[in-house]
Every structure is written in structure tokens, then in C-alpha cells.
Amino acid sequence: xxxxxxxxxxxxxxxxxxxxxxxxxxxxxxxxxxxxxxxxxxxxxxxxxxxxxxxxxxxxxxxxxxxxxxxxxxxxxxxxxxxxxxxxxxxxxxxxxxxxxxxxxxxxxxxxxxxxxxxxxxxxxxxxxxxxxxxxxxxxxxxxxxxxxxxxxxxxxxxxxxxxxxxxxxxxxxxxxxxxxxxxxxxxxxxxxxxxxxxxxxxxxxxxxxxxxxxxxxxxxxxxxxxxxxxxxxxxxxxxxxxxxxxxxxxxxxxxxxxxxxxxxxxxxxxxxxxxxxxxxxxxxxxxxxxxxxxxxxxxxxxxxxxxxxx
Amino acid sequence: xxxxxxxxxxxxxxxxxxxxxxxxxxxxxxxxxxxxxxxxxxxxxxxxxxxxxxxxxxxxxxxxxxxxxxxxxxxxxxxxxxxxxxxxxxxxxxxxxxxxxxxxxxxxxxxxxxxxxxxxxxxxxxxxxxxxxxxxxxxxxxxxxxxxxxxxxxxxxxxxxxxxxxxxxxxxxxxxxxxxxxxxxxxxxxxxxxxxxxxxxxxxxxxxxxxxxxxxxxxxxxxxxxxxxxxxxxxxxxxxxxxxxxxxxxxxxxxxxxxxxxxxxxxxxxxxxxxxxxxxxxxxxxxxxxxxxxxxxxxxxxxxxxxxxxxxxxxxxxxxxxxxxxxxxxxxxxxxxxxxxxxxxxxxxxxxxxxxxxxxxxxxxxxxxxxxxxxxxxxxxxxxxxxxxxxxxxxxxxxxxxxxxxxxxxxxxxxxxxxxxxxxxxxxxxxxx
Amino acid sequence: xxxxxxxxxxxxxxxxxxxxxxxxxxxxxxxxxxxxxxxxxxxxxxxxxxxxxxxxxxxxxxxxxxxxxxxxxx
Numbered sequence: 001x002x003x004x005x006x007x008x009x010x011x012x013x014x015x016x017x018x019x020x021x022x023x024x025x026x027x028x029x030x031x032x033x034x035x036x037x038x039x040x041x042x043x044x045x046x047x048x049x050x051x052x053x054x055x056x057x058x059x060x061x062x063x064x065x066x067x068x069x070x071x072x073x074x075x076x077x078x079x080x081x082x083x084x085x086x087x088x089x090x091x092x093x094x095x096x097x098x099x100x101x102x103x104x105x106x107x108x109x110x111x112x113x114x115x116x117x118x119x120x121x122x123x124x125x126x127x128x129x130x131x132x133x134x135x136x137x138x139x140x141x142x143x144x145x146x147x148x149x150x151x152x153x154x155x156x157x158x159x160x161x162x163x164x165x166x167x168x169x170x171x172x173x174x175x176x177x178x179x180x181x182x183x184x185x186x187x188x189x190x191x192x193x194x195x196x197x198x199x200x201x202x203x204x205x206x207x208x209x210x211x212x213x214x215x216x217x218x219x220x221x222x223x224x225x226x227x228x229x230x231x232x233x234x235x236x237x238x239x240x241x242x243x244x245x246x247x248x249x250x251x252x253x254x255x256x257x258x259x260x261x262x263x264x265x266x267x268x269x270x271x272x273x274x275x276x277x278x279x280x281x282x283x284x285x286x287x288x289x290x291x292x293x294x295x296x297x298x299x300x301x302x303x304x305x306x307x308x309x310x311x
Numbered sequence: 312x313x314x315x316x317x318x319x320x321x322x323x324x325x326x327x328x329x330x331x332x333x334x335x336x337x338x339x340x341x342x343x344x345x346x347x348x349x350x351x352x353x354x355x356x357x358x359x360x361x362x363x364x365x366x367x368x369x370x371x372x373x374x375x376x377x378x379x380x381x382x383x384x385x386x387x388x389x390x391x392x393x394x395x396x397x398x399x400x401x402x403x404x405x406x407x408x409x410x411x412x413x414x415x416x417x418x419x420x421x422x423x424x425x426x427x428x429x430x431x432x433x434x435x436x437x438x439x440x441x442x443x444x445x446x447x448x449x450x451x452x453x454x455x456x457x458x459x460x461x462x463x464x465x466x467x468x469x470x471x472x473x474x475x476x477x478x479x480x481x482x483x484x485x486x487x488x489x490x491x492x493x494x495x496x497x498x499x500x501x502x503x504x505x506x507x508x509x510x511x512x513x514x515x516x517x518x519x520x521x522x523x524x525x526x527x528x529x530x531x532x533x534x535x536x537x538x539x540x541x542x543x544x545x546x547x548x549x550x551x552x553x554x555x556x557x558x559x560x561x562x563x564x565x566x567x568x569x570x571x572x573x574x575x576x577x578x579x580x581x582x583x584x585x586x587x588x589x590x591x592x593x594x595x596x597x598x599x600x601x602x603x604x605x606x607x608x609x610x611x612x613x614x615x616x617x618x619x620x621x622x623x624x625x626x627x628x629x630x631x632x633x634x635x636x637x638x639x640x641x642x643x644x645x646x647x648x649x650x651x652x653x654x655x656x657x658x659x660x661x662x663x664x665x666x667x668x669x670x671x672x673x674x675x676x677x678x679x680x681x682x683x684x685x686x687x688x689x690x691x692x693x694x695x696x697x698x699x700x701x702x703x704x705x706x707x708x709x710x711x712x713x714x715x716x717x718x719x720x721x722x723x724x725x726x727x728x729x730x731x732x733x734x735x736x737x738x739x740x741x742x743x744x
Numbered sequence: 745x746x747x748x749x750x751x752x753x754x755x756x757x758x759x760x761x762x763x764x765x766x767x768x769x770x771x772x773x774x775x776x777x778x779x780x781x782x783x784x785x786x787x788x789x790x791x792x793x794x795x796x797x798x799x800x801x802x803x804x805x806x807x808x809x810x811x812x813x814x815x816x817x818x
Contacts, residue, residue, distance in 0.1 A: 099333050106329040110322050179334050210603045230536070230776075280330040285323070301446075302378075303323045306778070352789040356797065366796075368789050384792075433815065462816030470810065479768030487810050527810060531784065533768050536776050541784055545807050592807035598784065600776045613804030621804040629781055637781075647803045672803055684790070703790060709801070731801065739789055 029207075032057030036064035037072075037174050039198025043185075046192045046207045056185045060195055063181040070096075073120070073168040083159060083167060090153075090160040098156045100169055100176065107172075107284060108149040114291045115284065118161075119259035120168045121146045126264075128255040132248040140262040147259050175237060175283035178202045182279075194231075199238050202279040206232035217273050217308070229308075235279030239286035240271030240310075256290050267294035275306040348372045348743035354388075359732040362392035362429065379442040382453075386435045397582065397669035398424035399561040399656045399717070400725040401575050406508070423729045426557065433459045437466075448473050451485075464491045470527065479533040487525035494518040495556045502583035503663060506559055521551030537600040548589045558582045560669040563717055565660040574720025577659055582668040584652065590615040605629040613647075619673065621647035635688040641705070645678035655714035655727050674728060676711035682735070689740075698742025705735035 030045040030053035043060045045053040073080050083091050093101065107115040125135040125143050146165045153160040161167070174197050182195055182202045192205040194213045203213045212230035217238060229236050246253040253264040272289040276282035285305050292299040300307040349371050356364040366388035373381045396407055405418040409428050416427035439453030452469040470485030498514020529543040561576040571577060596609040607627040614620045626642045650673040652666035682705035691697040712728025769777070780786055791808070799805040800817040
């Protein structure tokens with residue numbers, strides 16, 4: 001159970017400091033900060049009652065850490081590790097992993113293979129360090145043999161995967177954690193919250209007096225105004241390839257890889273922000289939009305997604 | 312894995328269903344939950360001492376993908392009850408004979424003549440297709456048929472819209488055409504001829520027709536995140552048989568005689584209206600979102616070549632009591648001037664005018680509507696889909712009108728503009744699958 | 745996986761960026777305008793019934809759209 005750390009702004013807080021969670025008051029709400037899934041996380045709790053805020057923040061951070069622990073691909077004692085090191089053996093998964101795998105299967109189908117949780121092994125040949133070091137086609141082709149959800153036998157609750165293949169929930173895990181945390185916190189109390197795990201956001205309901213939460217998206221392009229998203233309930237996510245890329249012969253290779261050919265998606269927008277009913281849904285749509293490359297805007301318009309694209 | 316076109320189109324819905332399954336929650340309502348959405352309504356319209364109308368309606372909209380929609384509108388209505396003939400009250404009993412010449416209505420002294428056996432049924436179907444043309448243009452076109460016992464109507468229209476300025480401004484322009492054929496029971500009476508006392512007109516034709524050509528030019532403008540403005544200009548040119556063959560005009564005694572008191576009707580003639588009319592309106596509407604509630608204010612100015620000028624003010628306030636329930640008070644004020652050929656009645660001493668009608672709708676009057684609407688979301692039940700249930704109650708009145716030229720003798724004792732008081736109940740359920 | 749998230753700044757307190765100088769909104773500001781009750785054609789059958797009643801009872805009709813007409817009641 002994490003306890004509250006002393007705020008740097010106010011001195012009248014609990015001083016029983018523990019790892020991770022920091023809670024402090026804003027103008028008319030409470031803000032809690034912690035780190036999970038390798039990114040800064042925060043919770044805004046629209047209440048003046050500190051114990052309510054503390055309970056909600058605890059519920060959110062516990063859930064974030066739980067999901068990180070269970071699905072991180074960097075740990076060697078969780079279900080992901082078990083699946084990725086099964087070497088062709090069938091693995092029986094628990095109910096939550098089953099739901100995530102079902103969801104991943106659905107994503108793979110509905111996106112015609114664009115969204116593929118087995119594509120992480122492509123990282124072995126692509127290193128997006130800003131250099132001009134492109135991998136050669138042969139090595140991409142080789143590693144591509146280990147990519148493709150269609151090679152996976154998924155018959156719930158059993159998963160069998162050829163040796164060398166890997167899955168990871170990196171593309172949906174953080175958004176899933178946001179939604180799960182929001183659900184848990186909502187069950188605990190009816191206080192409206194805004195949860196932000198490194199840019200994946202959900203609002204559980206409008207603030208008092210039906211006010212919206214105001215979320216500013218940091219724009220990558222200097223000449224563009226900062227878009228403001230007004231959110232009462234639902235999720236906002238931003239996907240992009242702004243920071244990691246390779247540059248060769250004047251061509252910018254963004255880190256968004258098409259799992260069907262193993263190469264970066266051409267002409268992908270710098271970032272796509274999507275508003276949806278939940279964070280998972282928003283994350284999937286912003287990622288799918290990026291994967292459309294030049295067709296991102298068309299895709300978003302066609303499916304009537306509330307969006308903002310930066311190029 | 313290949314997906315069908317339909318599955319591809321429904322990507323967002325499919326993802327929503329599966330993300331909700333992942334999170335173990337019910338998918339929340341999305342604007343387009345299925346291919347078809349329906350809006351069904353029933354209207355009960357009842358005038359005090361007048362007609363009763365029952366009108367069921369269905370509006371079905373199909374998402375045809377690629378942002379194209381097909382809309383079908385089916386309406387039926389049944390109308391029964393006494394209808395004013397346009398005649399004036401008398402100090403003696405009068406008899407109104409229906410157009411078929413068979414059924415008669417006895418009118419007590421001082422009462423406004425009505426045709427008690429007025430009855431009509433109507434069925435109408437309308438289809439509209441709406442599709443984008445590229446990113447900025449949209450075309451809506453459609454047509455409809457309406458059939459009544461004595462009336463047939465065919466209509467077609469097309470509206471082209473273009474958006475500007477990141478879709479904050481939309482300009483639209485459209486044309487419409489309507490062809491109506493009127494087939495009175497008992498034939499078309501000779502305009503201005505005397506209505507025979509015992510019925511049995513001598514018709515001059517079996518049917519007549521008219522057509523209406525319309526133009527609509529509109530602008531919608533997003534003012535800010537909470538405010539939307541709509542402005543329209545409309546023009547409609549009607550030509551052909553614009554009379555209402557039911558409507559009559561009383562010719563009253565301008566001098567008392569041994570048999571007749573001053574002001575008593577001597578006989579009735581069939582009305583006659585000009586065979587052309589052009590109408591223009593300017594319409595302005597604001598929709599403003601105020602902290603969860605919606606204010607809808609509209610104003611219309613109308614003027615036509617018959618001399619009718621009108622001002623209409625509409626006010627609605629959608630008051631959201633919770634996420635699932637709203638109340639909407641509605642107010643409307645309407646005021647018009649009279650058509651130049653409107654006469655409550657004619658004097659027997661004056662020459663017969665070329666055009667005359669005593670139809671109260673062409674008189675000067677004020678119409679007022681007060682209404683209240685209740686709406687609530689309904690969850691899916693054992694045999695009904697989830698949707699929105701709306702109930703609306705309205706009260707509509709018309710007051711005004713007078714014609715000093717015929718307000719003589721016995722007529723001074725009677726109400727020359729009988730007025731109208733109607734109660735309206737509408738129940739609506741809109742849902743999708 | 746395929747995704748980096750950009751840094752986001754959350755403005756929790758109600759510091760509304762007060763109205764911009766020109767008319768209109770950016771695409772991401774359409775949340776309220778996209779609500780069904782803000783549609784100009786919200787509750788189409790309610791609007792149609794009004795248009796129809798007033799078409800039958802008053803001297804001026806239409807103006808809002810091409811509806812109305814198709815009725816021998818006038």
C-alpha cells in the first residue's frame with residue numbers, strides 16, 4: 001500500500017513518505033503523481049476531501065503497478081515472460097490475459113494485420129537512434145518470419161506460438177491500465193477523476209457544475225497552436241513518431257513499423273490525438289491512424305473519429 | 312484475413328464492442344449503433360369544437376457507409392371533425408351541405424357554419440439520399456408521394472452544400488418541385504358561383520392541378536464551441552388551382568328586409584383566389600449550449616404576393632435534468648397580416664370582387680403555442696430496443712381577425728373570428744439496432 | 745509498441761482560454777457541437793410535426809427546410 005508523500009508545495013500533508021505516490025492540492029482539486037510503466041503518471045481528483053483523494057490515488061496507482069508487473073516484457077517472472085520463452089509449448093493463461101489476447105486477435109483482424117502484438121521482435125533489427133543506420137532487407141525479411149498473429153495458435157485459454165516469436169501488450173497495455181484504474185477508482189468513490197499515464201488519458205465524469213476537464217496537447221510543430229481538448233467523460237490518446245527516427249538520404253524513417261513488411265510506415269503524421277469513449281479505444285484508433293501513413297486523416301474522417309493530426 | 316466491406320466500415324463499432332468486452336463494461340451509446348436507426352412518432356391533434364387528427368409517423372435512416380445515408384419517411388393521417396366553411400353566423404338556423412351534397416349539418420343561430428362530416432385520410436412516403444461529393448461537398452436529393460381522398464402530390468428536391476473554413480461555415484442551395492392534383496368529391500365547383508342550398512353543385516371539372524417551385528439558400532455558421540447559427544432564404548412560387556374548394560364566402564344583407572335582418576347571410580358563394588402566389592421567407596436560428604442545456608431561438612419573416620406578412624418567433628430550452636432525463640419548454644409566437652382578397656364576408660350591395668376568400672388562415676391573426684417536452688433514455692427491455700422516449704404536450708391558439716365592413720347588424724352580436732384552440736400530444740421513440 | 749506518447753500538460757483548474765478572435769472552432773473543439781441535441785435536425789419528427797401543423801393552419805409556411813407541403817389542407 002503506497003502512502004502519500006509530502007508535497008513540495010504545501011507543508012501540511014502527511015509526512016509518512018513511501019515510494020512512488022505524491023499527492024498535492026491544486027487550486028480546487030488534488031493531484032497525485034507517481035511513476036509506472038516507465039512514464040510519469042498523474043491523477044487529478046475533483047474533491048476537497050483529502051482522504052477521498054488519497055483513496056482514489058491509491059486505487060489508481062496500485063492498479064497501474066499491478067498491470068505493469070503482470071504484463072511488462074522486461075520482467076522474467078510474469079505471464080508474458082512465460083509465453084515468450086515457451087519455445088513452442090502451449091501455455092495456459094489466466095482470465096485477464098485471455099481477454100487481452102482476445103482483444104489483440106480482434107485488433108489484428110479488424111486492422112487487416114496492421115495491429116499485431118507479435119511485431120515487437122522487429123526491434124532486433126531496427127534501432128531508432130536518429131542515425132542513418134538502416135537494416136538490410138535480408139535481415140528484415142528474416143526477422144519478419146517471427147512476426148504475425150496468424151502464426152499463433154490461440155484457443156482460449158491456451159496459447160501456442162512458434163519458438164522465437166514474442167508477444168507484448170505495449171501497444172494497448174498502458175491504455176488498458178488507464179481504463180482499469182478508472183473503473184476501480186469509480187467503484188471506490190463517485191468523485192470525478194482524470195487519469196493520465198504518460199499521455200494516455202481518461203476522464204471518469206464531468207467535474208463539479210458539469211465543467212469539462214481541459215487537456216492541452218503539447219504540439220510538436222512550433223507554428224501550431226496548442227490544441228485544447230475538453231473532456232467530460234472518455235479517453236484521449238496521442239500516438240506519434242515524433243522523437244524516434246532514422247534519417248537516410250533525406251528520408252525520415254519514423255519508428256512506426258508496418259508488421260506486414262517490417263519497414264517503417266511512410267508519410268506517417270507526427271502525431272495523432274483521438275478522443276473516444278474509453279482510453280483503450282482511443283489508443284487503438286490513434287495507433288491505427290498513424291499506421292495508415294499518408295491516409296491517416298482520411299481514415300479518421302471515414303470512421304468519424306474525433307481527432308487532431310499534426311504533420 | 313480479409314474483411315468484408317461492411318466489417319471495414321464498422322471498424323469503429325467493432326473495436327468499441329471488443330474494447331468494452333476487454334474492460335468488461337457495456338458499450339456506451341454511440342451515435343450510429345447499427346445500420347438502421349428509427350424514429351417513430353404518433354401525433355394526436357385536437358381542436359376545441361373542431362377537428363381531430365391522428366398521425367403515426369416513421370423515419371428510418373440507413374447508414375450506407377462512406378458517409379452516405381438513405382432516409383425514408385412514412386406518414387399516415389386520419390382527420391375527422393367539424394371544419395369551418397368560411398361562412399358567417401346567422402340569426403337564424405343555417406344548413407351546411409357537404410361537397411358530396413348528401414350529408415348536411417344544421418347550424419344553430421349565432422354559430423359559425425362548419426361542415427361536421429369533414430373526413431380525410433392521407434398516406435405519404437418520402438425518400439432522401441444524402442452523400443458526400445469529395446471532402447467539402449454534400450448532395451441531398453429525394454422525392455415523395457402523398458395521397459389523400461381528394462388530393463395527390465408528387466414532389467422532388469435537391470440540395471447541394473459546401474463547407475468552408477474547416478467546416479465552420481456551410482453554404483447550401485437547393486431546388487424543389489411539387490405537382491399536386493386536386494380531385495374534389497363531386498367535382499370542382501365554379502369559383503364565385505352560388506353554393507346550391509340543397510347541395511349538388513354543377514362542377515366545371517373533375518380535377519385541377521397546381522405546382523410549386525422552390526428555392527432554398529442557406530448558411531450555417533459555427534460561432535464557437537457552444538454556438539451555432541443557421542440562416543435561410545426561401546422562395547416558393549405556386550401556380551394553378553390554389554383555391555380550397557371546401558371554402559365558401561357568405562354574402563350578407565346590407566339592408567334589413569321583411570325576411571332578413573341586417574347582416575344575416577343571404578347565400579354563400581365558392582371562394583376564388585389568384586392562380587399564382589410567390590412566398591419568401593428569411594429564417595434565422597441560433598442553437599446555444601449553456602452549461603449542459605440547449606437554447607434554441609428562431610425567427611422567421613415571411614412575405615408573399617397575396618399580401619400576407621408574418622413574423623414568427625420560436626424559443627425552446629432543453630433543460631438536462633440528468634444524463635438521462637430532460638425537460639424542454641417551448642414557446643412560439645406567430646403574427647400575420649391578411650391577404651388582400653381576404654374578406655370575412657361580402658355585402659349583397661357590393662360588386663363581386665375578382666378574388667375573395669373567407670378562409671381564416673388568410674386573415675390577420677396571432678398564433679401562440681406553449682409546449683412542454685419530456686425526454687428520457689430507455690434501456691433495452693425484453694422486447695424493445697434501447698432508445699429515447701419523448702412526450703410533448705402543446706397548446707396552440709389563434710386569436711384576432713375582424714372585418715369592419717361586414718361587422719353590421721346581427722353580426723355585431725357574433726364572433727367574426729371564431730378563433731382556434733388546439734391541444735397537441737406527440738409521443739416519440741427513437742432507437743437504433 | 746508502435747507508439748510514443750507526447751508530453752501532455754493537464755490544465756486541471758478552470759483556466760479557460762477565453763474566446764478566440766475569429767469565428768469557428770478547430771476540429772478537436774467540436775465535442776459540444778457534435779452532441780445530438782445540438783444538431784439542427786435534432787428530433788426530426790417533432791420539427792416535422794410542427795411544420796406540418798403550421799402549414800395547415802397559417803398563411804406562411806416553410807423556411808427551415810424543404811419539408812412541409814404535400815398536403816391538400818391549405
